[in-house]
Amino acid sequence: MKARVTVKLKPGVLDPQGRAIRQALETLGFTGVEDVRVGKVIELELAEGTPRATVEDMARRLLANTVIETFEVELA
Amino acid sequence: MKARVTVKLKPGVLDPQGRAIRQALETLGFTGVEDVRVGKVIELELAEGTPRATVEDMARRLLANTVIETFEVELA
Structure with a gap:
């Protein structure tokens, strides 16, 4: 099965790459x-x-920095 | 209006970050x-x-390296 985790900067966090x-x-x-x-x-x-919870766990522990980023999990 | 461009490596292109x-x-x-x-x-x-064509043009000229990457445009 495939899962997709999208990680974005939280609103308000400066995005120098986006600015460039x-x-x-x-x-x-x-x-x-x-x-x-x-x-x-x-x-x-x-x-x-x-399960989705496992993927969310991966995101929280490794894929996203939840101090400055949010993530979304989609399962396919 | 919002547009979202998703850029992925082409299949077969080595992805060291993914491997890590x-x-x-x-x-x-x-x-x-x-x-x-x-x-x-x-x-x-x-x-x-x-127009979508303009966003595709942005992707082709700047956002993606079409030699090794593919892109998808979604308008919202």
Whole structure:
């Protein structure tokens, strides 16, 4: 089975990578870009029947830094 | 309006970050993790009415390296 964990910075946490992308897009001539935030997607191939709680545990313990990041788990 | 660009490594492209995560999960006692792939999510706040083609153009020219990465655009 597949699981996808999306990790994003919490609102209010500074995102220098997003800011750099915004400026680069402007330099390339893309106008109207108001904000850019960058996150991670971690796709896991897991043993069949792995419960959501286990994936959430993985996210909390390793994949996300919950002080500054939030995460979302999707199972497929 | 919001747009989300998800950038993933193409299948077959080595993912050392994913491999490191897999090993770390194993070290933490999570068993049955067969594969881990890491990608990026870029969330853009754009001017109302920005066409999908423009976002795809941003992805092709800046956000993804299309030699080794694929991208997906979602508009919201």
